[in-house]
Amino acid sequence: MIRVxxxxxxxxxxxxxxxISFQVEQGEIFAFLGPNGAGKTTTIKMLTTLLKPTxxxxxxxxxxxxxxxxxxxxxxxxxxxxxxxxxxxTAYENMGLHAALYKVPRHVRRERIERLxxxxxxxxxxxxxxxxxxxxxxxxxxxxxxxxxxxKIIFLDEPTLGLDPQTRNQMWTLVKKLNQDEGVTVxxxxxxMEEAExxxxxxxxxxxxxxxxxxxxxxxxxxxxxxxLEQAFLALTGSAIRDEEATAADTMRAMARxxxxxx
Amino acid sequence: MNAIYILWIRQLKxxxxxxxxxxxxxxxxxxxxxxxxxxxxxxxxxxxxxDYIQFLAPGVIGMTILFTAIFSGIELIWDRQxxxxxxxxxxxxxxxxxxxxRTLGGATVAVFQGLIVLVICLLAGFRVHDLRVIPVAFVxxxxxxxxxxxxxxxxxxxxxxxxxxxxxxxxxxxxxxxxSGALFPLTNVPKVLGFLAAVDxxxxxxxxxxxxxxxxxxFGMATDFAVLSILTAVFLAIGSYMFSRIxx
Numbered sequence: 134m135i136r137v138x139x140x141x142x143x144x145x146x147x148x149x150x151x152x153i154s155f156q157v158e159q160g161e162i163f164a165f166l167g168p169n170g171a172g173k174t175t176t177i178k179m180l181t182t183l184l185k186p187t188x189x190x191x192x193x194x195x196x197x198x199x200x201x202x203x204x205x206x207x208x209x210x211x212x213x214x215x216x217x218x219x220x221x222x223t224a225y226e227n228m229g230l231h232a233a234l235y236k237v238p239r240h241v242r243r244e245r246i247e248r249l250x251x252x253x254x255x256x257x258x259x260x261x262x263x264x265x266x267x268x269x270x271x272x273x274x275x276x277x278x279x280x281x282x283x284x285k286i287i288f289l290d291e292p293t294l295g296l297d298p299q300t301r302n303q304m305w306t307l308v309k310k311l312n313q314d315e316g317v318t319v320x321x322x323x324x325x326m327e328e329a330e331x332x333x334x335x336x337x338x339x340x341x342x343x344x345x346x347x348x349x350x351x352x353x354x355x356x357x358x359x360x361x362l363e364q365a366f367l368a369l370t371g372s373a374i375r376d377e378e379a380t381a382a383d384t385m386r387a388m389a390r391x392x393x394x395x396x
Numbered sequence: 397m398n399a400i401y402i403l404w405i406r407q408l409k410x411x412x413x414x415x416x417x418x419x420x421x422x423x424x425x426x427x428x429x430x431x432x433x434x435x436x437x438x439x440x441x442x443x444x445x446x447d448y449i450q451f452l453a454p455g456v457i458g459m460t461i462l463f464t465a466i467f468s469g470i471e472l473i474w475d476r477q478x479x480x481x482x483x484x485x486x487x488x489x490x491x492x493x494x495x496x497x498r499t500l501g502g503a504t505v506a507v508f509q510g511l512i513v514l515v516i517c518l519l520a521g522f523r524v525h526d527l528r529v530i531p532v533a534f535v536x537x538x539x540x541x542x543x544x545x546x547x548x549x550x551x552x553x554x555x556x557x558x559x560x561x562x563x564x565x566x567x568x569x570x571x572x573x574x575x576s577g578a579l580f581p582l583t584n585v586p587k588v589l590g591f592l593a594a595v596d597x598x599x600x601x602x603x604x605x606x607x608x609x610x611x612x613x614x615f616g617m618a619t620d621f622a623v624l625s626i627l628t629a630v631f632l633a634i635g636s637y638m639f640s641r642i643x644x
Contacts, residue, residue, distance in 0.1 A: 217479035
């Protein structure tokens with residue numbers, strides 16, 4: 134379903150992704166793990182047409198996203214690391230906007246939106262502004278929205294970041310259910326290793342822009358002689374702390390939190 | 397087409413829902429209209445130029461549209477920082493359609509603000525010489541709205557955050573307003589000022605509105621219309637190009 138070969142992305146002098154290759158099979162839940170700044174988000178951006186690779190090839194459902202980007206875009210849904218909802222609009226309006234952008238046929242729009250909002254337990258709040266939603270509700274709405282155009286693949290970039298254990302648990306239960314019931318291929322990143330171990334059938338670990346290990350969680354544990362995926366991860370990537378420089382976006386977000394009085 | 401429409405609607409919904417923004421953005425034009433209008437009015441009259449409110453009103457309407465339009469364009473930075481832009485950029489829709497939808501939405505909001513200020517001007521004593529020319533003035537309002545929203549979008553496409561915003565306000569938007577002849581007649585001004593006014597796009601917008609509203613022309617309506625139409629097309633093209641180059 135996803136095939137990546139010798140993918141490279143450089144920003145000036147910085148090599149963010151250096152020659153990675155991997156495959157994700159149809160119907161699989163694939164976890165893409167790595168420390169901060171390892172190249173996860175850059176890879177996702179290249180897979181989802183937001184960045185052009187410096188070299189190498191990417192194939193999504195048989196399509197090259199750099200050539201037929203609009204066709205490729207119809208095939209995947211994405212939940213970004215940071216929120217991407219319009220919080221001046223209601224939950225239903227956010228869904229409606231997505232349906233229009235993805236040209237979901239008019240006669241099935243209402244029904245599909247209703248089904249997804251019910252599945253994610255947001256139907257009762259459909260006419261409330263997203264502004265009033267908690268972090269968990271926003272995330273659920275984003276996942277619901279990403280499924281509206283019935284994509285074959287969904288990309289979840291740290292979907293449980295900043296959520297409480299209950300919400301995280303519910304989120305993964307839903308993702309697994311979607312994967313089982315509808316056969317959606319899931320490509321996810323997370324910093325919570327126990328979550329990856331719980332939901333993912335296969336895992337790849339990226340560090341310093343290179344894939345340093347891939348296989349089932351079981352294989353990685355065997356390979357490193359450890360008992361959990363978390364230990365395996367630390368054994369592979371070392372325990373030095375990676376600091377990312379704050380980007381302009383982080384600064385803005387901090388400012389926005391101060392202005393709006395949000396936590 | 398669908399995408400343009402839905403993004404246009406989105407801008408309108410956001411506008412209607414942020415009452416603070418609607419009221420807040422009317423403060424400045426009111427201040428100019430009432431403060432300057434009534435403050436400088438007597439002096440203007442003594443200089444033999446007639447009623448200052450009559451002269452000033454089209455300028456203040458132009459100012460309102462200019463500021464609202466540039467802000468609507470700059471709102472792109474907000475969408476970029478808070479994520480909604482990504483939702484549109486991964487959608488199977490061309491960047492040009494996204495840019496047009498946003499720009500038309502922003503321009504609609506700007507023109508609407510302009511109409512509110514027109515009503516306030518009428519309440520403050522502004523008199524239109526012929527009601528039938530209002531549609532002509534409306535055309536000029538639309539052109540100013542689209543032109544400056546596109547300019548705002550072009551600028552915002554190159555900015556990752558609001559750091560440069562003050563720079564844009566002080567070195568672009570304020571000069572465009574002050575040098576446009578919105579506040580003073582362009583006849584008999586020093587040559588340099590006359591030249592600056594002639595290269596200022598807003599001058600033609602204000603002149604077009606003033607000509608249609610009260611029948612006083614500086615450049616002439618045909619020139620105004622031609623210059624504005626060409627510049628609107630140029631800014632739309634530049635805005636689309638800059639927008640298409642955005643990388644997240």
